[in-house]
Amino acid sequence: MFALVDCNNFYASCEKLFRPDLRDTPVIxxxxxxxxxxxxxxxxxxxxxxxxxPVHHIxxxxxxxxxxxxxxxxxxxxxxxxxxxxxxxxxxxxxDVYSIDEAFLDITGVNRVVALGGFGQQxxxxxxxxxxxxxxxxxxxxxxxxxxxxxAAKKYRATDGVVDLSKTDRQxxxxxxxxxxxxxxxxxxxxxxxxxxxxxxxxxxADADPATLRKRFSVVLERTMSELNGVACLPWEDxxxxxxxxxxxxxxGTVVKTLSGLFEAVANFAVRAAEKLRxxxxxxxxxxxxxxxNPFRSELPQxxxxxxxxxxxxxxxxxxxxxxxxxxxxxxxxxxxxxxxAGVMLGDLVSQVHYQEDLFSIEPSGKNERSDRxxxxxDEINRHSGVKVxxxxxxxxxxxxxxxxxxxxxxxxxxxHLPTVR
DNA sequence: TCTGGGGTCCTAGGACCC
DNA sequence: TCTGGGGTCCTAGGACCC
Numbered sequence: 001m002f003a004l005v006d007c008n009n010f011y012a013s014c015e016k017l018f019r020p021d022l023r024d025t026p027v028i029x030x031x032x033x034x035x036x037x038x039x040x041x042x043x044x045x046x047x048x049x050x051x052x053x054p055v056h057h058i059x060x061x062x063x064x065x066x067x068x069x070x071x072x073x074x075x076x077x078x079x080x081x082x083x084x085x086x087x088x089x090x091x092x093x094x095x096d097v098y099s100i101d102e103a104f105l106d107i108t109g110v111n112r113v114v115a116l117g118g119f120g121q122q123x124x125x126x127x128x129x130x131x132x133x134x135x136x137x138x139x140x141x142x143x144x145x146x147x148x149x150x151x152a153a154k155k156y157r158a159t160d161g162v163v164d165l166s167k168t169d170r171q172x173x174x175x176x177x178x179x180x181x182x183x184x185x186x187x188x189x190x191x192x193x194x195x196x197x198x199x200x201x202x203x204x205x206a207d208a209d210p211a212t213l214r215k216r217f218s219v220v221l222e223r224t225m226s227e228l229n230g231v232a233c234l235p236w237e238d239x240x241x242x243x244x245x246x247x248x249x250x251x252x253g254t255v256v257k258t259l260s261g262l263f264e265a266v267a268n269f270a271v272r273a274a275e276k277l278r279x280x281x282x283x284x285x286x287x288x289x290x291x292x293x294n295p296f297r298s299e300l301p302q303x304x305x306x307x308x309x310x311x312x313x314x315x316x317x318x319x320x321x322x323x324x325x326x327x328x329x330x331x332x333x334x335x336x337x338x339x340x341x342a343g344v345m346l347g348d349l350v351s352q353v354h355y356q357e358d359l360f361s362i363e364p365s366g367k368n369e370r371s372d373r374x375x376x377x378x379d380e381i382n383r384h385s386g387v388k389v390x391x392x393x394x395x396x397x398x399x400x401x402x403x404x405x406x407x408x409x410x411x412x413x414x415x416x417h418l419p420t421v422r
Numbered sequence: 423t424c425t426g427g428g429g430t431c432c433t434a435g436g437a438c439c440c
Numbered sequence: 441t442c443t444g445g446g447g448t449c450c451t452a453g454g455a456c457c458c
Contacts (some may be wrong), residue, residue, distance in 0.1 A: 009433090030426090031425085031426035031427075032426050033424095033425090033426065034424085035424075035426055036425060036426065038426075052425090052426095053425085054424065054425040055424075055425085056423075056424040056425080057424090057425085059424095072426085072427095098457090099457080099458045101458080102458085164433055184456095184457080186456085187453095187455065187456050187457080188455095188456095189454085189455065189456090190455075190456085206439065218431095218432060218433075218455085219432075219433095220431070220432065220456080241427085244429085244430075245428095245429075245430090246428090246429095247427075247428055247429075248427090248428090249426095249427065249428085250426085250427080250443080251426070251427090258454065274458075278435050279446080293456085294425085295425090297426090341426095344425090403424090423447080427458105428451105428457105428458085429455105429456105429457080429458085430442100430455100430456080430457075431454105431455085431456080432453105432454090432455080432456100433452100433453090433454085433455100434448105434451100434452095434453090434454105435451090435452095436450085436451090437448100437449085437450085437451105438447100438449080439446100439447075439448075439449100440445105440446085440447085
């Protein structure tokens with residue numbers, strides 16, 4: 001039995017938590033670079049602000065209704081997420097953190113002690129007591145049904161934020177009401193195709209013919225169908241799986257026109273990606289770089305390109321990755337374009353302890369020792385000190401800095417930003 | 423003026439092997 | 441007229457998730 005715990009309007013709730021003056025005010029949170037709306041408080045939703053709209057399309061609504069706007073503050077959200085997850089880990093024997101604002105709990109056997117609905121209420125009130133953040137709880141025998149239960153808990157006020165979908169008749173009654181595109185795993189494209197063949201509700205999908213689904217769509221949708229029928233196809237991830245790729249990319253706050261500007265930006269991305277790599281105790285066997293102009297400015301000349309290289313020996317050394325990235329970038333650069341975005345992707349990731357060395361290397365084994373020590377010293381300094389050490393390639397005025405005009409303080413992670421009560 | 427960033431999985435098709 | 445049968449590996453592209 002699964003309980004899916006999902007925070008309500010997570011980013012917006014984190015912002016409101018430290019601004020009690022905004023309790024009843026509509027709040028929205030923007031994507032990186034202050035681009036699109038990625039979270040809305042319930043008041044903002046009630047005003048009809050849609051998920052994903054560019055903020056410059058809704059300037060008049062923002063003024064008219066006094067909507068409070070925040071830039072993304074991932075330092076705050078990440079820390080608040082950790083508080084929520086720690087709370088959940090005390091409430092269930094197994095917790096699978098699925099994303100920054102939701103987790104699946106293993107609650108098998110809980111019903112022998114308390115009613116599942118009551119347990120859900122207990123989870124909800126404990127999280128709000130420990131963190132101040134509101135959550136909804138969906139309970140069912142498969143992940144997909146638990147997701148559906150959570151959807152209902154959020155949508156229908158009468159549920160008081162908890163839905164127990166362990167009984168088949170309740171499952172079927174709910175599924176008959178839920179549009180098929182609200183099912184976990186059914187996105188925009190597939191829902192259009194499904195509706196064309198008369199499958200419009202979750203129940204239609206649950207009752208569809210498995211062989212036909214597999215043939216016309218894929219085994220993925222067939223699994224979703226089975227999950228809706230209470231057959232669990234998505235097992236517990238007992239150990240967190242190692243990453244398969246690491247990406248670091250950003251749109252630039254202002255356009256970049258020069259090769260040296262792009263160099264600086266991608267060197268930064270390379271270093272950040274390498275830090276993530278070392279944090280996960282992995283090495284990368286392949287490096288990819290991409291650049292592009294702004295596709296929304298169709299009146300301007302457009303250009304996008306990418307290049308990649310396989311490394312003979314996997315590495316986690318920032319200097320090697322920066323060097324590779326810059327050699328890839330150079331031949332890709334074309335003069336006369338306004339570059340709007342670039343990124344670095346590391347692939348063919350392997351564990352830092354088990355990987356294939358180069359048979360023909362003239363270096364003795366253990367040659368990484370100096371590199372390892374340098375990287376760990378850099379990581380240590382950058383983790384604990386305000387003074388950052390970095391590659392010379394990253395230096396210079398950060399023309400590609402993000403726009404974050406409405407950034408809130410780092411209330412919980414920086415002593416200088418501690419809230420004060422007067 | 424202004425449109426995010428980071429992932430995973432599956433499938434089809436091509437190249438290759440015996 | 442007529443050209444096998446059984447595999448593996450890799451990549452690009454498409455779909456999905458938050």
